[in-house]
Amino acid sequence: MVQPPDTAATAPLLSAADVRRLAAELDLRPTKQWGQNFVIDPNTIRRIVAAADLAPDEHVLEIGPGLGSLTLGLLDAAAAVTAVEIDPVTAARLPRTAGEFRPERAADLAVLHADALALSAEQIDAVRPPVAATGPTALVANLPYNVAVPVLLHALAELPGLRHGLVMVQEEVADRLAAPPGSRTYGVPSAKAAWYADVRKAGVIGTQVFWPAPRIHSGLVAFTRREPPVDSVARTDVFAVVDAAFAQRRKTLRAALASWAGSPALAEETLLAAGVDPKARGESLDIAAFARIAAHRPDASRRQGACA
Incomplete structure (x- = not known):
């Protein structure tokens, strides 16, 4: 079962030392190809999970879990987590990390080694944790910077059961996704995201909470699913x-x-x-x-x- 709030608030999350230890164990060097910037600050993870506003019975989809910093926080807040990871090395290590840090919740985590740009509901359903009665209802993720917009739009298109979510992207991408018509940053990502959901910028994350530290700030983008504005056209x-x-x-x-x-x-x-x-x-x-x-x-x- 999901941990009660007081336990979840004090449960250990990955520290900077933990992240570097796991990376050394795996001989892992973060790559730009997969947009790997790992969160090393537990307070940032708590902030993201709190902003996601998850219900304790939710099944959460996480894309790009990396070494598991956010994954552990999501396990504390939700009933089940399905993590989709393209890197075979970190995908193979993640279940063991959950077993070490959250042994009582390890069975509520499913890890899918897959490309999020080709993700399907059938793939997720095939690995769904036993506690999850349905597919994911929320998306919470530190998205790879280089493919953040197409990954988000693909997830919204392929998984209509996603009711809400919170994603971390480059700050300028966050501004574009949340931009209203008529603003300087309004464009294709803004309009397409608005087809699926009400979108808003939910915060800014500094550079020093990541390893390696990116050159620019990150932005949090929250969305709430709604019906398309017109149902008579594809x-x-x-x-x-x-x-x-x-x-x-x-x-x-x-x-x-x-x-x-x-x-x-x-x-x-x-x-x-x-x-x-x-x-x-x-x-x-x-x-x-x-x-x-x-x-x-x-x-x-x-x-x-x-x-x-």
Whole structure:
């Protein structure tokens, strides 16, 4: 069972010495290829777990657990944890680390050696801890910096049971994910994340709590799942509009969507039908507006005729 709060608050977490000891044991040198920056400060782990606002009966998905710093904190707060790790060395060591530091909770941890960019619900279900009645309901992770956005979007797309979560990413990526329409940092990640969830920036993490220390600060991003703004159009169709609109940020939507619609004239017609000013730019639109544009796209015969 999950530890009561007073026990969880005092349970030992990995210290800087523990992290370096485990790394030395594994002859591990953190690599940029897998975005490995390990948290070495227990108080930062407690802060992340508290901000994640987990219920004690939740099944948590962790992506990129590394040596297990966050994993132990998640085991203290939730019923079960499934950790997805691409590095075979750290993936093989993690169950033993849980057994050493949380022997009474080790059976509630499942470790899946897999690429998070190709993760499926079936893979997770195949290793689900016995205590978990369903798939993951929360995502809490220190995401690899180099693939943070695609990993997050893939998880949201493939795992509709994820109701909420908290991820740590580069601070500038956190700003982009949480940016509202019209802001300087609003772009493709902001719009696509908004298709799935309400997203907000939940804090900043300094560099010295990591080993090796990154050059820039990290940001915490919290999300809460909600229904897509329009259910009559496919997500892939909406995302195609988003990609086209931001591929040429300086252009008006009439020009930026010309290839997507078939011609500038068809783009203008589509935008007007969707209630969007053809002279507007992509950064001014929310995800609902992109969905309306996708819903009014000219049919294939008209696009082919415009291009003939």
